[in-house]
Amino acid sequence: MLVCVRLPSSVPWRGWASTFSRGLSVTAASLKQKPVRDLARLAKQHGVAGWHAMRKDQLIQALVRKARARQPVPAAAMRPKVAPARPAAAEAAPARDEAVALRIQEARERIAKAKLLATRPENGRAAASMRDRIVVMVRGPHWLHAFWEITSASIVRAQAALGQEWHAARPMLRVLQLENALQASPSERVVRSIEIHGGVKNWFVDVREPMRCRLEIGYQAPHGKFQALARSNAVTVPANSQADTLDTHWGDIAADCEKIYAMSGGYSTEHSSTDLQELFEEKLRRPIGPPAQRSSTVDGEFDPEESSDFQIEVDAEMIVYGATQPGAYVTLQGEPVKVGPDGTFRVRVDLPNKRQVLPIIASNANGVERQTVVIAVERNTKTMEAVGRDVADA
Template sequence: MSLSKLRSYTAKDLAQMARQRGFAKWHSMRKDELIAALVSVGVKEPDRSRNAPSDDAGGDAEAASQRAAAARPRRVTAAQKKLAEMQKHRKRLQDLSVTTATATVDRLLLLVRDPYWLHVTWEIAPASVARARTALGQHWHGAQPVVRIGKLSDDGSVAGTRQVKVHGGVNHWYVDVADPPSRFRAEIGYVDVSGQFYSLARSNEVQTPEAGVTEVGENAWSDVARNADKVFALSGGYSHDGPSQELRQALETRLRRPLGRPTETRFTSSAAVTDGSSLDVQLEADLVVRGATEPHTHLTIQGEPVPVREDGQFAVKLPFPDRRQVIPVVASSADGLHQRTIILGVERNTKALEPRRRDTAAS
């Protein structure tokens, strides 16, 4: 084989020829050394059909295959689609600003629904979530949005904290609490896997009322909007420190109507003017009797059986007419051997005062 013919082969092909002819150090030879060694033994031209393609040919084929693969549209498998949907859903659940994307400031309001339930509502700006993502860094992937409910002591310090997991896609949450009456404050933010908490907003302070009619009355409030004035009052709207302007503004904005006592709102031009004589007011009252006894005690109030809870507590709502009443409460032990009676005397005396007309000229 001629020298020029050998030079047309690649180093890999030449090394294969040298190996087949028993050269001891073929694997360490350079191309020129392989050519010289093969010329010295008078090597013949190999059968190209029985040898592997050269590096150049293989490289060209591989490059062509890659170009063809890139030109073809990429097929997305069902598993890849499902994974993308899961990632999108998880991102939405983690983002507290999903429902308040137009918000420019962060706001967290804590409302009292009844002695045992608080209502937390929030507005979080997307920029605040972005800052939280930057602050948590590599821990953001496992961060969980939470609301922290802090129970306050008499001096205003936090006596205990409860952490409630929430998620994006909503802007309010109901939280159950205990031991009424108690004072609470809330914070919303993110907690990472190490327990580090990043706060976005802090709420107003509220105090739950003592357990009473709401514990044994009809159904619990079904809608904050329908009972907004009462929610406003229970949430500190009429506290001795003065009405909460932030709380009032948030509720009035959402409800699109004023809150508060009539003397604190403006009369509109369509308001009816009366002399007070046609202003009719009907007043009804209920009496709540509650207490505690031994569990499994048989209890009657005014001759009617009253259920006793597992902890021995009981509560019942009675009519409270405008007169004096004597209410017998009879408790009998479960075995019927012991009985105790307590007489409760109450009186209701309702008086209607003379009507007054408020001078609106100075308003």
């Protein structure tokens, strides 16, 4: 009787199959020790195509390929490859840093220039003749025009006064409204702060209501501290009905210079400063103001004989205007008055040196209704005695 005994392999079937499944080291030599039936079972289990027709050596080759395909990829092989730094980028870094530093320096210079309010002398004036001043002119019911001269020494003093706050301070124009302007020392209230910049020496300021005010130029710190450089003359902004907007250029305002000078306080006796008069005379290149104020700019001597025939004649007239219904009939002192299509009328009346009564009668178109308005007016003109001015006072 013949008995066949199968010797167990060195590795149990389940353990060896688990080793193969985990992709551990499997070699052709270790597979040759397995019977064909076990190799066929492994090939079937791991999806080897055509395993049932393969011989043992073919099964071994197919299983070795499967085992290699299941081996894990080393971590080092999975890491992305980092390209080495390009030498050109390292060379471009200093050039880029230099360009950035240049732009920063240019920005600092622009900021410093915009902050500097110091002005240069013009018209051949020496720098020593300059002084800190700001002059304001009224250019209509909605605009003020400010001119200033600021010396470099004044900027240095402002920088020292502000200390660490100087770096964040901004150049500013402040509008100060004069309250109780009729008093000897009116109080002032800041109603507007207008940020300005360097490189200019004049600025237009829009005003929103009639007021008496002055301007102040200086530097405003972030925490509210204001370092003033100069204060202007006081001006009165008229209402819309009292003034028209004036031209903006010196060459165009020559004809209106006396009006602008008066509106800007040039004839006021409140202030003794001559800044406004000097500015007008510098820009217009001619004297301005009454002869008593021109004495410092006009050469010549006073001759009493030349003023012996000096005289002045004054006359006056009055304008009467109003409005009624269109088509109405209006008379003034019995004389008919032309009425416009909208019912308005306007007529000039002589104003002699006496008292007079002016009746104005209006009737509607059909003459049924009538209304009378009486204006009583008196003119009293006096000619004062001529007064001479001593030459020594000129």
